[in-house]
Amino acid sequence: MTMHDASIISQDCSDCPIRHRAVCAKCESDELTQLEEVKYYRSFQAGQTIVFQGDRMDFVASVVSGIATLTQTMEDGRTQMVGLLLPSDFVGRPGRNEAAYDVVATTDIVMCCFRKRPFEQLMAKTPHVGQRLLEMTLDELDAAREWMLLLGRKTAREKIASLLTIIARRDASLNLSGDANSLTFNLPLTRDAMADYLGLTLETVSRQVSALKKDGVIELKDKRTIHVPDMQILLSEAGDDADGGIF
Amino acid sequence: MTMHDASIISQDCSDCPIRHRAVCAKCESDELTQLEEVKYYRSFQAGQTIVFQGDRMDFVASVVSGIATLTQTMEDGRTQMVGLLLPSDFVGRPGRNEAAYDVVATTDIVMCCFRKRPFEQLMAKTPHVGQRLLEMTLDELDAAREWMLLLGRKTAREKIASLLTIIARRDASLNLSGDANSLTFNLPLTRDAMADYLGLTLETVSRQVSALKKDGVIELKDKRTIHVPDMQILLSEAGDDADGGIF
DNA sequence: CGGGGGGTTGATCTCCTTCAATCAACGTGG
DNA sequence: CCACGTTGATTGAAGGAGATCAACCCCCCG
Numbered sequence: 109m110t111m112h113d114a115s116i117i118s119q120d121c122s123d124c125p126i127r128h129r130a131v132c133a134k135c136e137s138d139e140l141t142q143l144e145e146v147k148y149y150r151s152f153q154a155g156q157t158i159v160f161q162g163d164r165m166d167f168v169a170s171v172v173s174g175i176a177t178l179t180q181t182m183e184d185g186r187t188q189m190v191g192l193l194l195p196s197d198f199v200g201r202p203g204r205n206e207a208a209y210d211v212v213a214t215t216d217i218v219m220c221c222f223r224k225r226p227f228e229q230l231m232a233k234t235p236h237v238g239q240r241l242l243e244m245t246l247d248e249l250d251a252a253r254e255w256m257l258l259l260g261r262k263t264a265r266e267k268i269a270s271l272l273t274i275i276a277r278r279d280a281s282l283n284l285s286g287d288a289n290s291l292t293f294n295l296p297l298t299r300d301a302m303a304d305y306l307g308l309t310l311e312t313v314s315r316q317v318s319a320l321k322k323d324g325v326i327e328l329k330d331k332r333t334i335h336v337p338d339m340q341i342l343l344s345e346a347g348d349d350a351d352g353g354i355f
Numbered sequence: 356m357t358m359h360d361a362s363i364i365s366q367d368c369s370d371c372p373i374r375h376r377a378v379c380a381k382c383e384s385d386e387l388t389q390l391e392e393v394k395y396y397r398s399f400q401a402g403q404t405i406v407f408q409g410d411r412m413d414f415v416a417s418v419v420s421g422i423a424t425l426t427q428t429m430e431d432g433r434t435q436m437v438g439l440l441l442p443s444d445f446v447g448r449p450g451r452n453e454a455a456y457d458v459v460a461t462t463d464i465v466m467c468c469f470r471k472r473p474f475e476q477l478m479a480k481t482p483h484v485g486q487r488l489l490e491m492t493l494d495e496l497d498a499a500r501e502w503m504l505l506l507g508r509k510t511a512r513e514k515i516a517s518l519l520t521i522i523a524r525r526d527a528s529l530n531l532s533g534d535a536n537s538l539t540f541n542l543p544l545t546r547d548a549m550a551d552y553l554g555l556t557l558e559t560v561s562r563q564v565s566a567l568k569k570d571g572v573i574e575l576k577d578k579r580t581i582h583v584p585d586m587q588i589l590l591s592e593a594g595d596d597a598d599g600g601i602f
Numbered sequence: 603c604g605g606g607g608g609g610t611t612g613a614t615c616t617c618c619t620t621c622a623a624t625c626a627a628c629g630t631g632g
Numbered sequence: 633c634c635a636c637g638t639t640g641a642t643t644g645a646a647g648g649a650g651a652t653c654a655a656c657c658c659c660c661c662g
Contacts, residue, residue: 180504182594188507190500201493208497235482242489245496246448250455252499253437257427259506260435260554264618299641307507309619314642331641347429511650546609559650561610578609 119149124220129196130170131244134236143237146226152176152213159199159211167221168200174217175296178209179304189305190255191248194278198244202228214296254348259307262347267306268316269345272326276336292335320345366396371467376443377417378491381483390484393473399423399460406446406458414468415447421464422543425456426551436552437502438495441525445491449475462543501595506554509594514553515563516592519573523583539582567592 121127121140132143149172152158158176159165171193178191190209193199199211199219231238258270272295279293299317303310320326325342327335336342368374368387379390396419399405405423406412418440425438437456440446446458446466478485505517519542526540546564550557567573572589574582583589 178500180500182504182508184594186508188504190503203490209500235485238482238485238489242485242492243450245489245492249492249496249499252496252503253425253427253456255503256437256499256506257429257435259503261429261433298639310641311620311643312618314640315618318642347431545607556651557609558611558652562650565610 124172126170126172126196126220130220131198131237131241132170134240136236139230139234139236142226142230142234143222146223146230148221149218150221151216151218154213154215154217156213157210158213158217158219159207159209161207161210163207164205165200165207166224168198168202168224168227169219169221171195171197171199172218172220175214176217177212177214177301177305179212180209187304188307189301190252192305198241200224202231202241214301257348264306264308264312264316265319265345266347267308268302268313268320269325269342270348271302271306272334272336273342273346276334276339276342289339290335290337291339292329292333295332295334371419373417373419373443373467377467378445378484378488379417381487383483386477386481386483389477389481390469390474393470393477395468397466397468399464399466401460401462401464403460404457405460405464405466406454406456408454408457410454411452412447412454413471415445415449415471415474416466416468418442418444418446419465419467422461423464424459424461424548424552426459427456434551435554436548437499439552445488447471449478449488461548504595511553511555511559511563512566512592513594514555515549515560515567516572516589517595518549518553519581519583520589520593523581523586523589536586537582537584538586539576539580542579542581 121132121144124130127133132140135143150169152174161181173195176193176199177189178193179187179189181187193211201208202224227237231241258267262270275295276291276293280291297305299310299313302308303313306313317326317328321328324337325345327337329335368379368391371377374380379387382390397416399421408428420442423440423446424436425440426434426436428434440458448455449471474484478488505514509517522542523538523540527538544552546557546560549555550560553560564573564575568575571584572592574584576582
């Protein structure tokens with residue numbers, strides 16, 4: 109795998125932007141010290157494949173900044189995105205040597221990598237890494253199951269609305285904009301990547317985005333910047349308006 | 356929730372059929388003793404709903420025998436099965452109070468339940484339950500992601516073939532029949548449940564099963580007993596013929 | 603005998619895919 | 633600076649896979 113010169117950033121864990129959310133979130137200072145000894149940073153450019161399905165993996169990693177995707181591919185070329193990796197998300201599986209999915213950088217990305225053997229040994233000896241990883245994995249399992257409902261039962265329009273909801277919700281939880289019911293956010297995916305995620309073709313994605321625009325559910329500043337005038341309407345379009353609190 | 360008289364079976368963990376695969380698999384004797392103190396058995400009949408989405412859950416559990424399903428429902432009634440629970444599989448999430456999915460018994464089923472609070476405390480104090488649960492959750496996450504590929508990208512025929520492959524594979528790993536390439540197994544799901552799992556309608560399921568039969572890929576002894584003359588053919592119909600060893 | 607659950611099959615419809623043309627934005631080299 | 637290719641996106645027309653609506657079968661059980 110060629111990698112366009114991974115810039116090696118030296119950084120102290122205590123300054124790390126994902127310190128409180130990543131796999132190391134529950135670590136105490138001695139555990140953190142041990143992690144620090146086996147960690148190194150790698151950077152990738154947007155579009156680069158970080159890991160190929162079937163590759164040998166000698167590390168696990170956390171996303172520090174940027175976005176990546178997990179994708180599965182069939183022999184005839186059909187692909188399905190099975191995960192979206194945001195900052196603090198974890199890549200790789202302790203106890204496994206081969207990558208199960210393609211990992212592709214959607215934006216420029218920085219990863220905090222840990223050599224696999226020492227990481228596994230740390231997990232066996234001290235509890236907090238494993239505990240945190242269990243929490244994160246359970247969350248991912250919930251997300252995967254929600255996505256199964258989307259893939260199996262939702263219409264194209266509902267799929268688009270659901271995806272926008274998820275991105276919007278994540279964005280809102282960071283930016284905490286004053287206006288609770290309308291918001292604007294950046295869509296970090298191409299039409300093709302959206303199709304890959306939603307189990308659709310890119311043409312259908314384009315059509316449904318246009319339809320939502322025509323119906324006033326969303327507005328497009330440019331093709332990647334989306335304004336939602338009324339979040340409740342988008343939520344009801346998504347089909348799953350559990351509507352519990354903050355969206 | 357009414358429960359048709361859960362027969363209370365008293366059983367020693369050392370005799371348990373799932374002792375080596377369930378969440379307790381890695382426990383040492385002292386941990387097992389603690390688990391044994393907070394465990395109790397419950398039985399359910401085929402068709403019974405064990406837990407309703409949104410219900411308060413004061414226990415977690417392992418499936419001892421029988422089969423159950425995890426199902427998500429949209430307000431308008433559309434449903435999607437998001438998990439199949441087989442013996443040794445785990446139900447519930449430590450740290451969560453509300454059930455995220457409907458849990459429905461497909462066959463008569465026996466569950467080994469643990470009161471949630473003590474179970475969580477045991478997880479916090481000793482490592483082996485958490486470690487095993489992490490392994491199992493990672494496996495489930497992989498399965499969920501494989502299912503996302505199926506739901507998003509496979510044709511109806513491939514979906515059916517994939518489901519049969521999974522059931523057949525599981526059956527073969529238990530029964531270890533002599534003939535490596537042909538086998539017969541019982542299909543524990545109704546057409547409706549299959550549709551629910553595969554993101555199809557029951558009519559489409561029925562048609563595709565008939566088509567596979569007409570094409571000689573499978574034979575039906577009765578409507579729930581399936582004979583596969585050549586497993587390789589079924590695998591290629593499923594689309595994902597990684598074909599690594601034992602199917 | 604009636605009735606209901608599970609299953610199959612047929613006819614029709616429709617939503618999404620497929621194939622294709624077009625466009626805008628952007629960079630690159632002549 | 634313009635011609636050209638590329639990449640991402642939109643839109644149209646046609647076709648098809650699966651959904652929907654409906655009839656009917658089989659078998660068990662009360």
